[in-house]
Structures are given as structure tokens and as C-alpha cells.
Amino acid sequence: xxxxxxxxxxxxxxxxxxxxxxxxxxxxxxxxxxxxxxxxxxxxxxxxxxxxxxxxxxxxxxxxxxxxxxxxxxxxxxxxxxxxxxxxxxxxxxxxxxxxxxxxxxxxxxxxxx
Amino acid sequence: xxxxxxxxxxxxxxxxxxxxxxxxxxxxxxxxxxxxxxxxxxxxxxxxxxxxxxxxxxxxxxxxxxxxxxxxxxxxxxxxxxxxxxxxxxxxxxxxxxxxxxxxxxxxxxxxxx
DNA sequence: TATAGCGCTTTGAAATGTCAAGCGCTTGAT
DNA sequence: ATCAAGCGCTTGACATTTCAAAGCGCTATA
Numbered sequence: 001x002x003x004x005x006x007x008x009x010x011x012x013x014x015x016x017x018x019x020x021x022x023x024x025x026x027x028x029x030x031x032x033x034x035x036x037x038x039x040x041x042x043x044x045x046x047x048x049x050x051x052x053x054x055x056x057x058x059x060x061x062x063x064x065x066x067x068x069x070x071x072x073x074x075x076x077x078x079x080x081x082x083x084x085x086x087x088x089x090x091x092x093x094x095x096x097x098x099x100x101x102x103x104x105x106x107x108x109x110x111x112x113x114x
Numbered sequence: 115x116x117x118x119x120x121x122x123x124x125x126x127x128x129x130x131x132x133x134x135x136x137x138x139x140x141x142x143x144x145x146x147x148x149x150x151x152x153x154x155x156x157x158x159x160x161x162x163x164x165x166x167x168x169x170x171x172x173x174x175x176x177x178x179x180x181x182x183x184x185x186x187x188x189x190x191x192x193x194x195x196x197x198x199x200x201x202x203x204x205x206x207x208x209x210x211x212x213x214x215x216x217x218x219x220x221x222x223x224x225x226x227x228x
Numbered sequence: 229t230a231t232a233g234c235g236c237t238t239t240g241a242a243a244t245g246t247c248a249a250g251c252g253c254t255t256g257a258t
Numbered sequence: 259a260t261c262a263a264g265c266g267c268t269t270g271a272c273a274t275t276t277c278a279a280a281g282c283g284c285t286a287t288a
Binding site (some may be wrong): 004010014015017018019020022025026028029030033066067089092093094095098099100101102103104105106107108109 | 129130131132133134136137138139140141143144147181182185203206207209211212213214216217218219220221222224
Binding site (some may be wrong): 079 | 276278279284286
């Protein structure tokens, strides 16, 4: 009944494996989720995802930008504001975020305390 | 500065946040994916997901069992074999895994070679 | 002038993950 | 009977990641 490939194959697994590793980075999903609501600046983003310190956030954003999930734009106006926006690939992660939201709502609404 | 609570206090967000944090544990998704093919023993599982050392795997399995994603069963036969199986909640994660697979296949097939 | 906001970076310490090795056990080959 | 090999882990030392706190240069507002 599993619709997944039964045998782990190196070729096909590679992309998936890479995707999993990417999404396993701490705060990655929260960042994407926050940006799904629209572009945000650095501190605004930090506040929106709640409790991520700037060092980690900075590194994560850099990594995500390098992978093409989001892009960083700096306004050259004079208070130079930064703006992080999801790319097409980043917005496509909405499906993943939605799946996680559905799962979380259903399977750990009450049990998530220990 | 004033009112920025260090503790997440919105109920609805909590489940989703918790789900994300859970899935962000290293090897978690790989473990679930491997178990979607059917129950496996410890070493078999380790080999299936490729490159996870026993210490981490052990800790992760314990955490996942505590959260009700999978269950551990020990056969009392005489080479006492262990068997890790997904619970209903665990199998429901298939939707998440599938979403990630689709995204990975589509958005990082060529870039992820290394 | 002072305060607060912006976008970060730097600093140790703490949590987390990794590697190598090994333990008790049993089975299968020599 | 002996030995290597597999099972399911645990341990202890080490590397990486994340943390909270503070601070920096800047500007706009009070």
C-alpha cells in the first residue's frame, strides 16, 4: 500500500535525500512558512518565526539563498533595508508546509507536551 | 523590547511548530521513509538510510517512539530480534514525505550533484 | 540629545551529532 | 570446539551547530 519506491536507489534518492537534508536545517521550515505570507526584512522575519537568534538566521538565510529557495534584495535607499523573498522553488515548498500543518493538526494537537 | 515572550504561547501554532521541530531532527525523515517500506530491525534500518551512526539512530528512534510515530517491538524468540514499525501517525507522514519527494525531484534534480 | 529601530556580526558556552570501538548474545562455517 | 560474523545496541571522546547576550554602524523619531 505504500506508494513510495520500494528500493532505495542512489540516483533517484539523491534529490530527495538532498531535499530532506535541506528541510532538516533548524528554522528552515519556519523561515519558509513566514515568507509564504510575503517578503520580510531580517528582524521582522526573526520576530515572525519566534526565538531564532540572528547568527543562526543569518547563516540559514545565506544557505537558502545559495540553494535558490529565496533571494535577498537590498534596497539602496538611505536607510538600506533588506528584503527576503521566496523564489518559485521556495513558494513550491508551500505544499510541504501544508502537509506538515495537516499532519501536526491531526496527530499531535494534545500530545505535544512533555 | 517590552513584550516579547520567550515562550511560544499560541495554541494553534504550537502543533505545527512542534511538527516542524520534530521533522527537523536529523535522520527523522529518512527513518520514516525507510519504514514506509515495512518494518525493519536496527542494523537493517541503519543500512537502509545510509550513514547514520547507531548512537544517533538509537536516540532518534527512542524520541520517535515516545512521540508515537513508531513503535518498537522485541521478539522474545531466541535471537531476540527488534522490530521498528510505524504507527498510524507515522504512516500518515507519508504525505509529507511524498510532498518533499515531489519538490526535490522538481526543484533540485541537477543542482544537488556532489 | 536620547531612544529606538534596522541588519547584521562577534563571543564563549551549551546542546547536538558523529566516529570508533566494544559488549553480550547467537548462528553458521571451519 | 573454535572462530568469524551478525544482531541490537551503549559508551566515551570529539566535531559541529545552535544558543543567548552583547555590540556595531547607521538613521529616523521624540
